[in-house]
Amino acid sequence: MKIHLINEFIVLSQVLNFSKTAQMMNVTQPVLSRHIKYLEDRLGVALLRRDTHKVELTTAGKLFAGEARKIITQYESSLAVMHAFCGKGRHRLAIAFLGEAIHSFLISFLNRFHQSHGDIAVECRDSELDEALALLDSHICDFGFLIRPNFMAHDPRFSTLSFQTDPLCVAFNKQHPLADRARVTLREIGDWPIIRVDPQAFALSEAYSTQFLTGHGVEFALAREYPNLKTCCFNLEFNKQAALLMPRHRGYLLGDNCVLVDIAEEDCWFNLELVWDNKNANPGMGIFLREFKNFIQ
Template sequence: MDIRLLREFLVLSECLNFSRAAERLAMTQPVLSRHVKFLEDHFGAQLLNRSTHRVEMTEVGRVFAQEAAKIVGQFEQSVAVIRACPGVGRHSLSIGFLGEATRPFLATFLGRYSERHPKVAIECVDGDLDLIVGRLEKNTCDLGFIIRPQDGLRIDHLSHLTLFSDPLCAVLNRNHPLAARDGVALADVARWPIIGIARHVSPLAHECNQLFFARHEVEYRIAKECPNLESCCFTVEFNEQAIVLLPRHRGFLTGVNSVLKPVTDAGCSFDIDLVWDAANPNPCIRGFLDDFTAFCRNRDWEADLARRFEPAVATPMTAGPVGHDRVSACAVSPG
């Protein structure tokens, strides 16, 4: 069986939305549906329950997702071991990235990079924070674009290059008592039911929000857990009291019955980082960093992100200190 089918099902099991999963996988929804039908025919069992408004995993689907994750993990680990052998993996790069936060500028950069380095094979994997960090720690990818709370949750054994900052925002129903404000404070948010991703699904997402609240000595309590951020935001569409917290770049999840408001407390922003292991022997990493730093040097991150997320909130994004000196320092001083 093609390993890609397993990866596709894992993405779909996270999104529980065919359109969203197809977008993350850079494929069409009909093709993804056909692939799922192939898997169901192959195993002779229904993996998903589909309706007009939602997609749910069957018990067989949940078991298959667990086993598929093991298979994909072992496959990636084996590939990493082979690439670590002398003379192997000298002309390839594996990159993990966060879809909406990084896809537009990364696609532009990789197009130019591929023209300059046609012999370097690029493998890109779209995933959430937990997936990318896990791949980096297992050495199954060479570089990763991650999101983390500003000045917090650094991965000490990896080198970091901060690209830009992305503010924490709250999604509220249009009829919520806080919806008329220009922004909301964490103390106010804590007085209402907070809807969040299930902790076992994305422990790092929970840790990020918890850190923001702890900084301002506010208790962080989740009233209801959902399997993904899409489900969280959909709940706000019909629940006039619920609140969902997310970074601004995911503001496109805001529905017609909800609004996005910036969190006004100091330090409530995420850093978008490029991270890598300085001890990784892959020589292509240095060339990638040099080219990417040059690409970033004259880039106006604030204007770029404002164009993509203008309908969301008026709070501007602040550009991070990107430059050749920063990259050099990170490369010799991990963390």
């Protein structure tokens, strides 16, 4: 059984989307389907239930997902032992990061890291949170620079180091009655129709927007959902009534007819975090962690 097939299954078990997994693993969707069918035939059991609307793990699939992680961990550990015996080291790190909030910070750190450790190649790829966690889980990526709502629980499989925060804000059309305010409360926002990203396009859409309202006991009316935040911002240009919750760093997506307003509540923000799996045997990770901790001090 080939290791890359097991890696593909681990990612698919997290993402539960064939097209997204195929894109992440740099294969076509038909090839990914054949690989999963091969695993199912080899194991003699169905690992997934598939229809036109969703993909979910069977009981056997959930069991094999756990066993597959053990296989990858043992494989990488054995590989590290043999490389050490032969006097070879793994001089490559792969990083998943979440867009603009991390981009400038990551570039600054990597420029400094390369000055001291030019022998360690670092590859970076932009991804969404669910994709990044799947890449970390399969050890395709060694580190993730992620952003998540402050109330979202940490995944117990990973270690986390917070290094910055980004406040929650609300975007209005400039003709909105609240647009000229310096700060507004969540309860005031709840009085207006809300637009957000469609959860079918981004599974964590609620957590990144309207869950801040429900977490404070604020009821709201959902006006529209759009496939991504950029489309939400575009449509806000023509909607003088709606409100759009978003992190401050995404404010560049707003057009000339919209403004970004601060939230009055002081417990609404996003954490910027470095995330990794302690079971990952890549020897370069210890060096990277030490340099990063020195960088943020």
